[in-house]
Amino acid sequence: MQTLTGVRRNGWRLLLTWAVVTIFAGGALAEETYKIGGIFSVTGRASFLGDPEKKSMEMVIEKINAAGGIDGRKLEAVIYDTEGDPTKAVMSVSKLLNKDKVLAIIGPSTTPTTLAVMPFAEKARTPLISCAAGNKITMPINPWVFKTAQSDIHAVQAIYEHMKTRGIRKIGILTVADAFGESGREQLEAQAGDFGLTIVQADKFGGNDTDMTAQLTKIKSAKPDAVICWGTNPGPAVVNKNARQLALNIPVYQSHGVASPKFIELAGESAEGTLLPTGKILIHDLLPETDPQKAVLAEYAGTYTETFKQPVSGFGGYAYDAVNILAQALKGTDGDPEKLRDNIESLTDHVGVSGVFNFGPKEHNGLSANAFVMVRIQNGTWELVQ
Incomplete structure (x- = not known):
């Protein structure tokens, strides 16, 4: 018969064994x-970007995990909302790197927030795949930073090539006063001469401005062929x-920064006839069967609309592509960040929602001009412009 002391001793041994097993099991589980x-503008002024990006990231991670994960390991998403604020973006990246110990970061949603966090990802030697478009994100090359959004360079080229076919010669430009707007303005000015275009009036507006009548009045007075x-x-x-x-009866072109149903909702009837470059997601059903992206686009659009009961946009596709690129690059790395970075940089012929990606030591966006098509808003929807 056991003594009370023996029972206590055995009890402590069992408790100690349980604690040790729990600690090691926890470590193994981790x-x-x-x-x-993930850091996205889920709420705030840029929520039309961040909300579909967050949903797309969660959706594709669920799909990857259901198929067995990467090399037998599941992906775990840790997502923070930046609200489109560079300061909050920096705070979120700090938590991801120092508290959550993530292997890589998807996002942010905007160019200003991306530029704010890039130095922290580089210092931590952690791959960051941005969902924003500004050229300064990947020009010059930062070894630890990539992006999936199509380049401003190619967006401007698509607009100018379309203008050339319509005989447009004089243009007015109006750009938002932030990093995205500055990047676009630089390309609009740099490429104008190559297409025989003259910028007769250029102006800016604030991200929260609610009236651009003054700027547009000056543009109208300069008598451009388009704005x-x-x-x-x-x-x-x-x-x-x-x-x-203002009865500004000339063609209005927008950038790829408004390529979502939200723009049509906000602009209402005034959206009619607007022209813009966009990734192929908005008109994927109009693409020929020979297009290499058609199957990927159809799968993404079908799954997203069925899951979330809302239309897709190219912005969600940026996050969808980023996670798939990361998942491909993770294979065989055992989570080593150096190997992960190298694998992203060497990835080629990756067919995504945003285009066909071909990365390299001097190319951290990986997309060509073929990633864009021109569309016109007609009867409240998107029409492919041939």
Whole structure:
């Protein structure tokens, strides 16, 4: 018969054994997942970008995990909302790197927030795949930073090539006063001469401005053949409304920064006839069967609309592509960040929602001009411009 002391001693041994097993099991469990960070503008002015990006990241991670994960390990998403604020973006990246110990980061949603966090990812030697478009994200090359959004260089080229076919010679430009707007303005000015275009009036607007009548009045007085607005919602929708109010009866071009149903919703009837470059997601059903992206686009659009009961946009596709690129690059790395970075940089012929990616030591966007098509908003929807 056991003594009371023996019972106590055995009890403590069992408790100690349980604690040790729990600690090691916990460590093993942690090692079985790859933690991936996400920082998006889920709420706030840029929520039309960040909300579909967050949903797309969660959706594709669920799909990858259901198929067995990467090398037997599941992906675990840790996502923070930046609200489009560079300061909050920096705070979020700090948490992801120092508290959550993520292997890589997807996002942010905007160019200003991306530029704010890039130095921290580089210092931590952690791959960051941005969902923003500004050229300065990947020019010059930062070894630890990539992006999936199509380049401003190619967006401007698509607009100017379309203008050339319509005999447009004089243009007015109106750009948002932030990093995205500055990047677009630089390309609009740099490429104009190559297409025989003259910028007769250039102006800016603030991201929160609610009236662009003054800028558009000056543009109208310069008598351009067309006007280009470069920004993200809601400003560009205001530009369309003000242009109609001023009877600015010339073609209005927008940037790829408004390529989502949200722009049509905000601009209302004034959106009619607007021209813009966009990834192929908005008109994927109109693509020929020979297009290499058609199957990927159809799968993404079908799954997203069925899951979330809302239309897709190219912005969600940026995150969808980023996670798939990361998942491909993770294979065989055992979570080593150096190997992961190298694998992203060497990835070629990756067919995604945003285009066909071909990365390299001097190319951290990986997309060509073929990633864009020109569309016109007609009867409240998108029409492919041939």
